[in-house]
Structures are given as structure tokens and as C-alpha cells.
Amino acid sequence: MKIVFRRYLELTVWSVALVLLGLMNTTGTHYSLCIFKLIGIECCPGCGVGHSISYLLHGDLQKSFYTHPLGMFALPVILYRMYQLSLFHKIFNFQKHNYG
Numbered sequence: 494m495k496i497v498f499r500r501y502l503e504l505t506v507w508s509v510a511l512v513l514l515g516l517m518n519t520t521g522t523h524y525s526l527c528i529f530k531l532i533g534i535e536c537c538p539g540c541g542v543g544h545s546i547s548y549l550l551h552g553d554l555q556k557s558f559y560t561h562p563l564g565m566f567a568l569p570v571i572l573y574r575m576y577q578l579s580l581f582h583k584i585f586n587f588q589k590h591n592y593g
Contacts, residue, residue, distance in 0.1 A: 504578040507571055514547040519556070542567050 529537040538561070545564020548557035557564050 504575060507575050507578075511546075511550070511571065511575075514543060515550040517547045519544075519547055519551055519553070546571075 527537050527540050530540065541561035542564050545557045545561035546568050548554075548560060549564055549568055554565075
């Protein structure tokens with residue numbers, strides 16, 4: 494169980510993060526789990542990228558670019574990383590079942 498958890502942790506984290514960003518309300522204010530915002534610092538580059546990806550997932554390219562220009566770059570990188578992780582697990586499981 495511990496090995497399965499460790500093996501799929503990163504893929505699960507990225508998947509859940511993208512689903513939550515896709516479900517995030519892009520209008521109005523919302524509660525944030527950002528440590529910087531909780532201690533009173535308003536400018537957080539991580540929040541900007543997260544909001545940018547959320548706008549991108551909602552199809553608002555202009556707000557996405559305005560919020561953080563690297564959000565349009567970060568989303569394909571995250572999707573490619575998820576593809577790598579799923580491909581690795583597929584190959585690993587194939588080799589394990591055929592040669593193990």
C-alpha cells in the first residue's frame with residue numbers, strides 16, 4: 494500500500510490540483526490556502542500562476558495572460574509531466590507483469 498501511494502503521489506497531486514483549478518470560481522473573491530496571503534502578503538507569484546491556469550481552463554485567455562504570463566506555459570508543462578508519469582507507470586506495470 495505504501496509503495497502504491499508513493500508511486501502515484503505526484504500524478505495524483507497534479508490531477509487534483511488541475512481539477513480544483515478548473516472548478517475554482519473565477520469571479521469574486523474566494524478563500525485561499527496560500528501561506529503568503531494568510532500572513533498578509535498580497536503579492537504571491539504562485540497564486541498568480543494558479544489563477545492564470547484557472548482562467549485558462551475556463552477559456553479566458555486575456556485574463557489568464559494578465560494574471561500571470563507564465564500560466565499559459567505552465568499548463569502544458571504540467572500536462573506533459575502528468576503524461577510522463579502515467580506513461581512511466583504504464584510501462585512499469587507492463588514490465589512488472591511480463592517479467593516479474
